[in-house]
Amino acid sequence: MKLKDTVHFQWYKTLFIVCILLVCIGSAVHVTEADFVEVFSNVDQMTSFMSRFLKPDFTYILKIWEPMLLTIKMSVTGTVLGVAFAVPFAFLATTIVTKNRIVTMVIRFFLDIIRTIPNLLLAALLVAIVGIGEFTGVLTIAVFTFGMVSQLIYEAIETIDYGPIEAAESIGANKIQTAVWSVLPQVLNQIASYTLYALEVNVRASTVLGYVGAGGIGVILNSSLALLRYDRVSVVILMILIVVVIVDGLSEAIRRRLS
Amino acid sequence: MIKQNRSYKKLILTAVAAAVILYSAAGIDYSGLASFSLSMAGDVFRGLFHPQWSYFYDGSGEDVFSLLLLTIGIAFLGTAIATLLALPIMLISAANLWKSRPAVAKIGKFICNVLRAFPELVYAIIFVKMVGPGPFAGVLAIGVHQIGMLGKLFTEEMEGMEEQSVEAMQAVGAGFWQTFFYARVPQLMPIYTSLSLNHFEIAVRSASTLGLVGAGGIGAPLIFAIQARNWDKVSIILLGVILTVFLIDTVTGAIRKKLR
Numbered sequence: 055m056k057l058k059d060t061v062h063f064q065w066y067k068t069l070f071i072v073c074i075l076l077v078c079i080g081s082a083v084h085v086t087e088a089d090f091v092e093v094f095s096n097v098d099q100m101t102s103f104m105s106r107f108l109k110p111d112f113t114y115i116l117k118i119w120e121p122m123l124l125t126i127k128m129s130v131t132g133t134v135l136g137v138a139f140a141v142p143f144a145f146l147a148t149t150i151v152t153k154n155r156i157v158t159m160v161i162r163f164f165l166d167i168i169r170t171i172p173n174l175l176l177a178a179l180l181v182a183i184v185g186i187g188e189f190t191g192v193l194t195i196a197v198f199t200f201g202m203v204s205q206l207i208y209e210a211i212e213t214i215d216y217g218p219i220e221a222a223e224s225i226g227a228n229k230i231q232t233a234v235w236s237v238l239p240q241v242l243n244q245i246a247s248y249t250l251y252a253l254e255v256n257v258r259a260s261t262v263l264g265y266v267g268a269g270g271i272g273v274i275l276n277s278s279l280a281l282l283r284y285d286r287v288s289v290v291i292l293m294i295l296i297v298v299v300i301v302d303g304l305s306e307a308i309r310r311r312l313s
Numbered sequence: 314m315i316k317q318n319r320s321y322k323k324l325i326l327t328a329v330a331a332a333v334i335l336y337s338a339a340g341i342d343y344s345g346l347a348s349f350s351l352s353m354a355g356d357v358f359r360g361l362f363h364p365q366w367s368y369f370y371d372g373s374g375e376d377v378f379s380l381l382l383l384t385i386g387i388a389f390l391g392t393a394i395a396t397l398l399a400l401p402i403m404l405i406s407a408a409n410l411w412k413s414r415p416a417v418a419k420i421g422k423f424i425c426n427v428l429r430a431f432p433e434l435v436y437a438i439i440f441v442k443m444v445g446p447g448p449f450a451g452v453l454a455i456g457v458h459q460i461g462m463l464g465k466l467f468t469e470e471m472e473g474m475e476e477q478s479v480e481a482m483q484a485v486g487a488g489f490w491q492t493f494f495y496a497r498v499p500q501l502m503p504i505y506t507s508l509s510l511n512h513f514e515i516a517v518r519s520a521s522t523l524g525l526v527g528a529g530g531i532g533a534p535l536i537f538a539i540q541a542r543n544w545d546k547v548s549i550i551l552l553g554v555i556l557t558v559f560l561i562d563t564v565t566g567a568i569r570k571k572l573r
Contacts, residue, residue: 075393078389078393079389079390079393081386082386082387082389082390082393083390085382085383085386085448086383086386086387086390086447086448086449086451086452086529087447087448087449088390088448088449088452089444089449092444092445092449093443093444093453096443096444099442099443100443103439103442103443123340124340124341126337127336127337127338127340127341128337128341130333130334130337130338131334131337131338131341134334134338166559167555167559170518170554170555170558170559170562171551171554171555172518172519172521172522172554172558173522174434174522174525174532175521175522175532175535175551175554178525178535178536178539179539179547179551181539182357182539182540182542183353183354183357184349185349187342187344188341188342189341189342189343192341258432261432262432262434262435265434265525265526266525266536269342275435279438291431291435294432295430298430308326
């Protein structure tokens with residue numbers, strides 16, 4: 055950093071950025087009709103909510119552990135499905151194996167679009183197309199994982215060592231053989247690690263998917279909220295928290311061993 | 314990698330993973346698939362390829378364009394609030410600022426973890442109860458959730474920064490706040506800006522779903538259109554959401570590349 059680059063010589067630039075930010079915040083406040091006084095004037099609402107929320111009905115655990123387990127099953131199946139589809143697409147999304155720029159561009163554009171659709175919207179759409187049920191949740195998670203993991207995998211593939219590819223090609227291996235025997239072994243550990251990471255994200259996400267009818271613990275969360283049973287809501291949230299912490303810990307431990 | 318190198322440990326791990334996957338896949342109820350009909354799905358896709366363009370802008374303030382602007386506003390304000398409030402949380406939870414009292418840092422990290430643990434949708438439901446349905450509830454939901462996210466990331470960056478410049482300043486007698494403003498802030502400022510921008514991207518995505526619970530934005534009309542099976546309307550809204558997210562990702566991506 056040179057002296058000329060410091061804040062003292064570039065204050066007009068900083069001032070400009072601050073002004074733009076202030077204008078943005080001002081217009082955002084105007085558009086969203088934000089009224090911060092309202093938050094404090096409704097504190098009694100909050101306290102009545104909290105007082106019920108802080109008295110969890112622990113007997114409800116007996117009823118919700120089954121949907122919770124189902125949620126985990128849904129995330130595992132969805133993640134595996136998603137990764138299974140992501141691997142071939144990730145190979146197509148790099149030029150290393152296919153040596154074809156057009157295929158890469160088309161596939162990447164397709165993956166970009168899949169990634170931009172928010173999770174819950176995808177679930178709502180799939181519920182309408184496929185119908186209400188657990189399988190819809192699995193599909194949503196699979197599509198979401200597909201978008202997320204394929205990007206991570208093709209970025210990993212781009213950084214591999216080219217030696218084994220040349221070796222395989224020089225003895226006449228075709229493209230599929232090169233992909234399976236020279237590229238895949240190099241990224242297998244990373245794929246496993248990304249799968250676990252995706253599982254963590256998905257367990258978090260799948261807990262709310264039930265809100266739109268895609269099965270799992272979210273259905274219970276939705277109905278308890280609708281019935282104003284905040285004592286049950288807090289048990290459900292607590293349960294989600296514990297599961298998320300356990301899954302995070304487990305997958306982090308395995309990932310550390312993998313790398 | 315040669316095949317003989319595979320240890321028993323790896324085999325066992327693979328077997329366990331396979332067992333877990335099979336157990337999970339077998340435990341799911343596939344009966345919902347029976348009601349799926351190909352002709353209905355065909356209808357959906359036919360509708361999705363005929364977006365109702367007139368709904369994009371009709372000047373009523375309830376069209377896709379103004380609702381997308383509102384969604385971006387929610388995301389922006391939420392992230393702005395979160396960034397401002399995450400800074401003091403970071404001050405509490407960074408272990409290298411509390412060398413003599415490590416317990417304080419633990420408390421700060423615990424606050425972040427608790428704030429982060431609830432899904433945004435749950436916050437949205439709570440805030441809709443508190444301030445009434447509307448975009449402001451969405452702003453608060455995103456803000457509170459992202460305080461936890463940003464607080465954690467800010468803390469990690471603070472703890473991982475290079476201490477050389479701080480030590481150099483301490484050696485010539487600078488106090489805590491002097492080292493903070495003249496050594497730490499200049500080093501961390503670009504990273505924090507980049508993180509905030511990244512979370513603005515994430516916030517746009519979640520703001521577009523918060524409408525499901527009445528917290529404003531494009532989510533509510535979308536869910537109504539899906540429930541009414543008005544696929545050409547769904548199509549134009551989805552198109553709008555995808556375009557907006559794509560645009561914002563590109564713009565913030567460019568700014569973040571410049572910051573690096």
